[in-house]
Amino acid sequence: MAEPNDIYEKVMELAKRRGFIWPSAEIYGGVAGFIDYGPLGAQMKRRIEDIWRGFYVIREGFYEIECPTIGVEPIYVASGHVKGFSDKMCQCPHCEEYLRADHVAAANGCGNAATLPAEALAGALKGAPCTACGEELGDVRVFEFNLMFNTQIGPGSQRKGYLRPETAQGIFTDFPRLLRFYRDKLPFGAVQIGKSYRNEISPRQGMIRLREFTQAEAEIFVHPEGKKHPRFSLYAGYRVPLLGCSGQEGKGEPVELTMRDAVAGGLVANEYVAYYIALTHDILVTVGVDPARLRFRQHLTTERAHYAADCWDAEILSKRFGWVELVGIADRTDYDLRAHASVSGVALTAYLPLEIPRMEKRKRIIPDMKALGPKYRGQAKEVADALMKADPGPEGAEVEVGGGKVFIPASLYQVREEEVEVRGEEVMPHVIEPSYGIDRMCYAVLEHSYDEEMVEGEVRRVLHLPAAIAPVQVGVFPLVSRDGLDTVATEIAALLTAGGIFAEFDESGAIGRRYRRQDEIGTPYAITIDYQTMEDGTVTIRERDSMAQVRVKKEGLGDIVRGLIAGNISFVSLGP
RNA sequence: GCGAUAGUAGUCUAGCGGCAGGACAGAGGCUUCCCAAGCCUUUAGCCCGGGUUCGAAUCCCGGCUAUCGCACCA
Numbered sequence: 042m043a044e045p046n047d048i049y050e051k052v053m054e055l056a057k058r059r060g061f062i063w064p065s066a067e068i069y070g071g072v073a074g075f076i077d078y079g080p081l082g083a084q085m086k087r088r089i090e091d092i093w094r095g096f097y098v099i100r101e102g103f104y105e106i107e108c109p110t111i112g113v114e115p116i117y118v119a120s121g122h123v124k125g126f127s128d129k130m131c132q133c134p135h136c137e138e139y140l141r142a143d144h145v146a147a148a149n150g151c152g153n154a155a156t157l158p159a160e161a162l163a164g165a166l167k168g169a170p171c172t173a174c175g176e177e178l179g180d181v182r183v184f185e186f187n188l189m190f191n192t193q194i195g196p197g198s199q200r201k202g203y204l205r206p207e208t209a210q211g212i213f214t215d216f217p218r219l220l221r222f223y224r225d226k227l228p229f230g231a232v233q234i235g236k237s238y239r240n241e242i243s244p245r246q247g248m249i250r251l252r253e254f255t256q257a258e259a260e261i262f263v264h265p266e267g268k269k270h271p272r273f274s275l276y277a278g279y280r281v282p283l284l285g286c287s288g289q290e291g292k293g294e295p296v297e298l299t300m301r302d303a304v305a306g307g308l309v310a311n312e313y314v315a316y317y318i319a320l321t322h323d324i325l326v327t328v329g330v331d332p333a334r335l336r337f338r339q340h341l342t343t344e345r346a347h348y349a350a351d352c353w354d355a356e357i358l359s360k361r362f363g364w365v366e367l368v369g370i371a372d373r374t375d376y377d378l379r380a381h382a383s384v385s386g387v388a389l390t391a392y393l394p395l396e397i398p399r400m401e402k403r404k405r406i407i408p409d410m411k412a413l414g415p416k417y418r419g420q421a422k423e424v425a426d427a428l429m430k431a432d433p434g435p436e437g438a439e440v441e442v443g444g445g446k447v448f449i450p451a452s453l454y455q456v457r458e459e460e461v462e463v464r465g466e467e468v469m470p471h472v473i474e475p476s477y478g479i480d481r482m483c484y485a486v487l488e489h490s491y492d493e494e495m496v497e498g499e500v501r502r503v504l505h506l507p508a509a510i511a512p513v514q515v516g517v518f519p520l521v522s523r524d525g526l527d528t529v530a531t532e533i534a535a536l537l538t539a540g541g542i543f544a545e546f547d548e549s550g551a552i553g554r555r556y557r558r559q560d561e562i563g564t565p566y567a568i569t570i571d572y573q574t575m576e577d578g579t580v581t582i583r584e585r586d587s588m589a590q591v592r593v594k595k596e597g598l599g600d601i602v603r604g605l606i607a608g609n610i611s612f613v614s615l616g617p
Numbered sequence: 618g619c620g621a622u623a624g625u626a627g628u629c630u631a632g633c634g635g636c637a638g639g640a641c642a643g644a645g646g647c648u649u650c651c652c653a654a655g656c657c658u659u660u661a662g663c664c665c666g667g668g669u670u671c672g673a674a675u676c677c678c679g680g681c682u683a684u685c686g687c688a689c690c691a
Contacts, residue, residue, distance in 0.1 A: 050684095054629085058642080059627095067682095069665090070664065070665065070682060071681075071682050071683090072681090072682085073681090073682070120691095121691080122691070125691065126691050130618095130689095186689095188689095188691075207691080239690090239691080241689080241690070242618070242688085242689050242690075243689065243690090244690095245683095245684090250690075346691080496652075496653095497652080499652095499653060500653095501652085501653085518651095520651065521650060549643095549644085550653080551649080551651090551652080551653075551654070552650070552651050553650095553654085554653045554654095555652085555653090556651080556652050556653085557652070557653045558653085560652095569651065571650090571651075572650095583651085583652085588652070590651075
């Protein structure tokens with residue numbers, strides 16, 4: 042699949058040379074799974090994140106929060122990462138190969154290997170041959186390899202901490218605060234952009250699988266029975282290529298459907314999932330993913346988490362890596378809130394008023410404290426509390442107090458039937474989670490933007506980045522650096538910079554060379570100051586993709602450039 | 618993690634026991650002036666650590682990194 046000099050190598054060579062992506066700690070030999078964003082890469086990544094914010098924070102109205110990258114252990118006990126985010130491994134004493142302990146045991150005829158604890162697995166492995174070298178394993182130690190980085194918090198009585206494997210958990214743990222912030226209404230959403238960490242056993246594939254990476258996640262809390270999106274009409278007619286479960290046997294081709302049809306036909310579980318599929322498509326195309334190399338693939342029932350109601354991945358076609366997941370969009374139901382409620386003991390529900398309050402008959406048990414007090418003394422309060430939750434028979438009620446069972450005769454309490462008005466109910470929201478891998482998006486955009494074309498016998502290398510994400514927005518060049526052209530160009534560059542435009546002044550080398558330098562880093566426009574500028578005050582604007590030029594007055598140049606970058610003005614409309 | 622292959626200037630590459638060479642890029646200058654032109658000058662390199670050898674970029678061992686295969690991939 043990977044011929045030498047394939048597009049990946051060309052893109053990464055350019056990215057390294059021009060300051061998009063560098064290997065981390067290169068002077069110390071580098072570290073697999075970590076990258077640095079150089080000056081242009083950091084700028085481009087930030088612009089992509091800001092476009093993402095434009096969609097999720099500004100348009101959707103989901104405020105951004107920021108949580109620590111280190112979390113205490115119970116968070117990840119609740120999320121399932123402490124248990125489920127690790128593999129049981131062992132090392133063959135003969136060939137030193139690391140093996141998945143459960144796989145070896147299963148190969149040796151152990152039926153329930155996947156669910157056995159470590160000690161039992163070690164027992165099951167005693168007589169088993171190593172799957173690598175064939176020698177008998179004997180007494181091997183089975184250990185957990187957890188994909189989370191761990192650390193200690195503080196000296197002394199250290200609390201165990203983990204570097205977060207996803208940003209989502211911070212949003213879940215802030216749920217009660219967020220619910221208050223959004224004034225006790227559903228639906229609402231919160232987002233987070235930040236670093237996450239996974240100690241991958243063997244990261245390959247450059248920027249695609251990192252040990253430290255940037256995620257942009259949204260958690261949208263919705264009523265479990267209200268999965269109709271209030272703004273669904275915005276994307277109802279939006280067409281997206283969808284590859285459903287059933288289409289994936291053999292060589293399935295995605296079907297292009299409107300979101301309305303996808304939900305009506307049952308392919309996508311609900312309007313929320315469909316809405317964020319469309320919105321994701323919108324974002325990805327906006328930042329420069331080629332729509333012809335983008336599809337949405339539904340998780341197969343076997344790969345989908347057991348709690349998820351539906352899950353779709355946005356995948357891009359990479360020449361090097363095949364289909365690569367960029368975004369996962371899942372209906373996670375109430376799994377996360379339920380888990381955190383259970384581990385923390387805090388109720389993670391919203392109290393929602395009913396439209397019509399209903400009357401409900403309730404049986405209330407009123408302990409007779411005058412009688413209970415002297416009889417049970419110190420335990421009286423505990424007995425009374427237990428009694429109120431008990432289900433009494435005609436003779437009395439049996440309650441559990443201090444680990445033992447106690448029978449309380451009916452004479453010690455009253456049972457009162459009363460009718461109460463129920464004005465609302467506690468609801469545990471369901472969570473819709475679109476989760477974006479920002480680094481993968483950056484790579485996808487670089488690969489899809491990269492182009493080589495022949496111009497007058499020379500290879501012209503261009504990054505066709507959307508103007509909105511290009512690190513440098515405009516180049517400013519004096520045609521020659523004398524006769525005052527350079528002075529005027531410097532003034533124009535300063536003027537643009539003062540107007541918030543990232544402009545790069547360059548007077549070195551022939552004009553064609555300077556255009557090429559900017560083409561290679563994706564700068565969408567170049568302003569050239571020539572002799573005519575000195576006569577009539579006009580400059581030329583050159584468009585990167587067409588290499589065409591138009592002449593405009595230098596007054597109002599800032600507005601034109603801003604308009605071009607924002608997409609409010611088309612280059613063609615400036616033409617003669 | 619295992620196996621295979623590789624690592625020479627910013628990038629690409631030649632050299633494969635005996636002075637490390639080139640192209641492009643970069644910087645300075647001359648010249649030309651709207652798409653990587655030319656000329657001059659110049660910066661800059663053998664992945665790291667051991668070993669063998671009179672002598673190692675070159676051979677051997679270990680490590681790191683990259684690519685491929687295996688394994689792994691919430």
